[in-house]
Amino acid sequence: MxxxxxxxxxxxxxxxxxxxxxxxxxxxxxxxxxxxPAPDSGRPGSWMTVSSEFVGEFSRVRPPASAGEVRWAYQKGFQDDTAYLSFRLPPGEEERFLADLGTAVEPSVESPVDSGALEGFRHAGAPDPGAAGPLREGSFLAEPLPGHNKRLAAKLWLATEADGGARVWVYGMDAP
Structure with a gap:
């Protein structure tokens, strides 16, 4: 060769x-x-920079003016977007908050917060609900916002804190 x-x-x-x-x-x-995907890219899976008011409107849960330590995150999905919201209610505010929300909460059984919701709460900088002690949970289904065609399915967890206040975690997903 x-x-x-x-x-x-x-x-x-x-x-x-x-x-x-x-x-x-x-x-x-x-x-x-x-x-x-890059943040704010609008691609499925991207974390979007939005206001707490936007997350409150999306999730249909608006933290009361007296709420503190408000944390939120919003993730764009392929079909469904998700919102994560956490805040602390001062002592004596829990009953009124739940009455205004119109949902009941019951003691949780098993592992109440799934890994997807935990990731969202971590992304928001909220405390881990699994470390909060006994949790109570509730859920609701809300009608579409004007101009939208999807309803909202939301789940919330509450934990009473040592001073009598309560920590609230809300996970909302728009659903067809």
Whole structure:
């Protein structure tokens, strides 16, 4: 085999390997980009920068003016968007808050907060509901907002704190 033929064979082997490696690297980058979209990109899975008022309107749960330590997050979904809201009610405010909300809460059984909701609360910078002690939970289904075609399914958890106040966590998802 001549020197020229060896180079042709070598190039015939090396070039496809280099191209295959580049294609695999590109596909890996595209998959990572798809699985972890940039914040505020509006792509499914991206965390959006919105106001607490927006999250309150979306979730149909507005923290009372007396609420403190308000934390929120909003994630754009492929079909359904999700909102996460947490706040602390001062002592004596829980009953009025629940009456205004129009939902009952009952003691939780098993593991009440799923991993998706926990991730959202962590993203919002809210305390972990699993570390809060005994939780009570409630849920409600709300009609679509004007101009929207999806209802809202919301779940909330409450934990009484040592001073008699309450910590509230709300997870809301729009649903067809």
């Amino acid at each position: 001549t020197r020229k033929q060896r180079w042709v064979v070598l190039l015939a082997i090396v070039v496809p390997l280099v191209l295959a490696g580049a294609a695999a690297g590109g596909l890996h980058w595209l998959r990572e980009w798809d699985r972890h």
